[in-house]
Amino acid sequence: MNAPLMTEIQTPTGLAPKPLLPDTALPTSYPWDALPYVLRGAVEAIVEHAMVPAAIAGQCVIGGATHLAQTRVNAWHPKGKPEGALCSLFMLSLFDSGEGKSSARELAFKTIDEAEKDARARHRQACAEIETMAAGLKGKAREEFLAAHPLPPDPKTQYSDATFEPLVGDFIRGKAAASWDTDEGGQMLGGHSLKADTVAATLGGLTTAFSSGKFERTRSRGNLEGSGVAYNRRLSIHLMAQAVTVAEALSNPLLVGQGFLARFLLAAPDSLAGTCFISVESLQRKAYADPRLQAYWSRCKEIAASPEHIDPETGEVAPPVLEPDAEAKQVWVDFRNEIESERGPLGMFAGLKPFAARSAEQGLRLAAVLGCYEGVKQIDADCMRRACMLARYSLDEWLRYIDAGANGPEMKLAAELMSWLRGHKHKADWQEFHVNDLGKSGPPAVRSAKVRDKVLAVLLKHHHLLSSDGKQFKINPLAEVADSAEAQQLRGFAIAEDLRNVAEVAPFTRAVHPASAALPQTSAELPHAEAKHLLGLPQNPQNPQFPASANAKSAQMWEMKL
Numbered sequence: 001m002n003a004p005l006m007t008e009i010q011t012p013t014g015l016a017p018k019p020l021l022p023d024t025a026l027p028t029s030y031p032w033d034a035l036p037y038v039l040r041g042a043v044e045a046i047v048e049h050a051m052v053p054a055a056i057a058g059q060c061v062i063g064g065a066t067h068l069a070q071t072r073v074n075a076w077h078p079k080g081k082p083e084g085a086l087c088s089l090f091m092l093s094l095f096d097s098g099e100g101k102s103s104a105r106e107l108a109f110k111t112i113d114e115a116e117k118d119a120r121a122r123h124r125q126a127c128a129e130i131e132t133m134a135a136g137l138k139g140k141a142r143e144e145f146l147a148a149h150p151l152p153p154d155p156k157t158q159y160s161d162a163t164f165e166p167l168v169g170d171f172i173r174g175k176a177a178a179s180w181d182t183d184e185g186g187q188m189l190g191g192h193s194l195k196a197d198t199v200a201a202t203l204g205g206l207t208t209a210f211s212s213g214k215f216e217r218t219r220s221r222g223n224l225e226g227s228g229v230a231y232n233r234r235l236s237i238h239l240m241a242q243a244v245t246v247a248e249a250l251s252n253p254l255l256v257g258q259g260f261l262a263r264f265l266l267a268a269p270d271s272l273a274g275t276c277f278i279s280v281e282s283l284q285r286k287a288y289a290d291p292r293l294q295a296y297w298s299r300c301k302e303i304a305a306s307p308e309h310i311d312p313e314t315g316e317v318a319p320p321v322l323e324p325d326a327e328a329k330q331v332w333v334d335f336r337n338e339i340e341s342e343r344g345p346l347g348m349f350a351g352l353k354p355f356a357a358r359s360a361e362q363g364l365r366l367a368a369v370l371g372c373y374e375g376v377k378q379i380d381a382d383c384m385r386r387a388c389m390l391a392r393y394s395l396d397e398w399l400r401y402i403d404a405g406a407n408g409p410e411m412k413l414a415a416e417l418m419s420w421l422r423g424h425k426h427k428a429d430w431q432e433f434h435v436n437d438l439g440k441s442g443p444p445a446v447r448s449a450k451v452r453d454k455v456l457a458v459l460l461k462h463h464h465l466l467s468s469d470g471k472q473f474k475i476n477p478l479a480e481v482a483d484s485a486e487a488q489q490l491r492g493f494a495i496a497e498d499l500r501n502v503a504e505v506a507p508f509t510r511a512v513h514p515a516s517a518a519l520p521q522t523s524a525e526l527p528h529a530e531a532k533h534l535l536g537l538p539q540n541p542q543n544p545q546f547p548a549s550a551n552a553k554s555a556q557m558w559e560m561k562l
Contacts, residue, residue, distance in 0.1 A: 185241025
C-alpha cells in the first residue's frame with residue numbers, strides 16, 4: 001500500500017499553472033498604472049522613441065526620480081524611528097546590448113546629466129581660478145593662501161565607471177549623496193569590487209550603505225587619509241546589464257544568501273529584436289520635442305531646484321519623513337502580510353525568502369520616491385498601493401529569474417510528462433488518474449516510485465495538476481487558459497496577460513484601482529491637466545496595449561471573481 005504523495009503540497013483549485021521551463025516563462029507584465037501621471041507619460045514616450053520594453057523605461061525613470069528624492073525625503077519607518085528610513089534604491093535591469101537601454105537611460109536622466117555636467121564645469125573653473133592666484137606664491141605663503149581659499153569640493157554625484165573603494169573614500173571626504181549609475185552593469189557585478197578577495201567587504205559595505213547610509217574604512221597608520229566613517233549618506237544604484245555579463249554573480253550563493261541581491265529591484269524583460277519597426281512617418285516624431293518628456297524633464301528640474309537637506313558642516317543627509325496616512329499604512333500592512341504568508345515552506349516565495357523579506361521595505365522606499373516626485377505632503381493609500389505594485393513586480397521578476405536558473409532534470413521531466421498526459425493519444429484517459437496508475441501505465445521514465453513522486457510534486461507545486469489527497473490527481477482545467485494565452489502571445493496578440501490575470505487568483509497585485517487608472521492630479525503644483533490629452537499608450541508592435549474597453553471588461557471579470 002503506497003503512502004499518500006506529499007499531501008502537504010496541495011494545489012488550491014483556481015490557480016493558473018506556472019511555466020515549468022525557462023523558455024516558457026513569460027516576463028512579468030510591467031504595472032503601468034503604478035506610475036504617477038508624469039512619470040507614466042515619460043515611460044510611454046521612452047518606449048516609443050527608444051523602442052524598449054516598458055520595464056526598462058520604468059526602471060530608468062524611477063532611477064532618475066530616486067536620484068533626486070534621496071536627499072529631499074526620507075521614507076516612513078514602521079518601527080517608529082523618528083528620522084525615518086532612507087528612500088535610496090538599488091535597481092538592476094537585464095537587457096541585451098544594442099537594444100536601446102542606453103537610449104532609454106539617456107532620456108530618463110537628461111536633466112540630471114546636464115546639471116552634473118554644468119556643476120563640474122563650474123567646479124573646474126573655480127579650481128582653476130584659485131590655482132592661478134596661488135601660482136605666484138611659494139612655501140608658507142602658498143599654504144596659507146590655500147588654507148584661506150580651499151578648493152571647492154567635487155560636485156560629482158554620478159559614478160558610471162567606479163569600484164567601491166574610491167566611492168567610500170569620496171563619502172568619507174564629505175560627499176553627501178551619489179548614484180552608481182551605469183548601462184554596463186557587468187562592470188560592477190562582474191568587476192573588481194566583487195572578486196573573491198574583496199567580495200565580503202564590498203557586500204558588507206554596500207548592504208550597510210543601503211540600510212543606514214553609513215560608510216566606513218580602516219587603513220594602516222601610514223594611510224590615515226583613507227580611514228574614517230561617514231554617517232547618513234545616500235547611495236542609489238541603477239545598473240543595466242546584459243544577462244550573460246552578470247549571470248555568474250546572480251547565481252553566486254554568497255550574493256543571494258547574504259541578502260545583497262535581495263536589495264535590488266529587478267526587471268528582466270524579453271528582447272524586442274525583430275519587432276522594432278519604423279516608418280517614414282515615425283521619423284517625424286522627435287524624442288526631445290515630445291511633450292510627455294518635456295513635462296517629465298520640467299518636473300525633474302523643479303525638484304532639483306528645491307532644497308536638499310544636507311548639513312554643510314558634516315555632509316550628513318537629514319530630510320523630513322514623508323509620512324503615510326492611516327489608509328496608506330493599512331495598504332502597506334496588507335501587502336507586507338500577503339508576502340509574508342507566501343514565505344513559508346510551501347509558499348510561493350519559499351525559495352526566495354531574502355527577496356520576499358525585503359519587498360515590504362522596498363514598497364515604503366518606492367512610496368517616498370513617488371510621493372516626492374508628485375510633490376505630496378503625505379502619502380495616501382493610492383500612492384502606497386502603486387508603490388507596492390512596483391515592489392511586487394520586482395519580486396515576481398526575481399521569482400521568474402531564479403526559478404528559470406534552477407530548472408533541473410525533474411523540471412524537464414515534469415514538462416514532458418504534462419505533454420504526454422495531454423497528448424491526443426492519452427488526453428481522454430488521463431484527465432484524472434490515480435498515482436498507482438501512473439506507476440503501472442505511465443511513461444517508463446516516471447514509473448519508478450521515487451522519480452514519479454518527485455515529478456508529481458513538481459507538477460503540484462506549479463499547479464499543472466490538482467490533488468486533495470496526494471493519491472488522486474486531475475489536470476488543472478486552467479491549464480487550457482494559460483496555454484491559450486501563451487499561444488496568443490506568440491502570435492503577437494496582446495491578450496496573453498489579460499487571460500492570465502483573469503485566470504490567476506492574486507487579489508493584491510491584480511486589484512483594479514480606479515483612482516490610479518484615472519491618474520489623478522495628486523499635487524496641485526504639477527501640470528497634469530494640461531497634458532491629459534497625451535494619456536493614450538503608444539501602440540507599438542513591441543508594446544501593444546489594451547483598449548479601454550478591454551481593460552474595463554477585465555476589471556469587471558476580476559470584480560466578479562472577488
